[in-house]
Amino acid sequence: MGLELGFSHVVLKVRDLDTMLEFYTNTLQFDVVDRGPLNLPNRGDLPPLDTEIVFLSQDPNNHHQLAMLPIRDDDAPGPVDHMAFRAGNFTAVRDLARTLQGQDVAIRPVSHGNTWSCYFKDPEGNGVEVYADTPFHVTQPQVRPVDLFLDDDELMAWTEETFSDQNGFQPKKEYEAGRAEELSNRP
Numbered sequence: 001m002g003l004e005l006g007f008s009h010v011v012l013k014v015r016d017l018d019t020m021l022e023f024y025t026n027t028l029q030f031d032v033v034d035r036g037p038l039n040l041p042n043r044g045d046l047p048p049l050d051t052e053i054v055f056l057s058q059d060p061n062n063h064h065q066l067a068m069l070p071i072r073d074d075d076a077p078g079p080v081d082h083m084a085f086r087a088g089n090f091t092a093v094r095d096l097a098r099t100l101q102g103q104d105v106a107i108r109p110v111s112h113g114n115t116w117s118c119y120f121k122d123p124e125g126n127g128v129e130v131y132a133d134t135p136f137h138v139t140q141p142q143v144r145p146v147d148l149f150l151d152d153d154e155l156m157a158w159t160e161e162t163f164s165d166q167n168g169f170q171p172k173k174e175y176e177a178g179r180a181e182e183l184s185n186r187p
């Protein structure tokens with residue numbers, strides 16, 4: 001088989017490193033795994049870099065999921081719509097939604113049928129999605145407002161009821177087995 005690319009990390013240019021690190025380590029519970037000076041006098045067409053880089057992760061199999069360079073110098077929004085991080089279970093998403101509300105961070109709770117998602121902005125306006133997988137697959141796109149504060153049984157029932165008449169609705173395991181089959185048959 002040819003390329004098998006796993007997604008690894010995003011590097012963010014930031015304005016206020018301390019504020020960003022506070023949010024990402026306290027609210028989103030990343031660890032700073034490494035930090036240090038980064039001096040790259042020659043980057044071809046790109047301007048030279050002489051700054052600090054901070055690496056963050058909460059995945060033992062991925063040195064960094066996120067890194068930050070304090071070199072953002074304009075107020076323009078970045079070109080990335082949002083970064084998404086998968087939580088281990090729905091309870092973690094609900095707890096985070098509560099934490100964010102407690103910090104007066106506006107949240108947008110939606111389900112894509114295959115996710116229960118909480119969208120919000122970090123302190124510098126970058127879009128972030130934290131989600132948990134549902135046990136279902138649905139043909140995308142799907143975006144429905146969801147009440148993340150339902151209890152687990154109510155949420156599962158709502159999800160099945162809301163998406164079961166949509167194209168492609170099936171157990172996620174079946175969908176993933178089908179995709180694995182397609183990928184293994186790639187030339």
Ligand SMILES: [Fe+2]
Nearest residue numbers: 082083084129
């Ligand atoms: Fe997303």
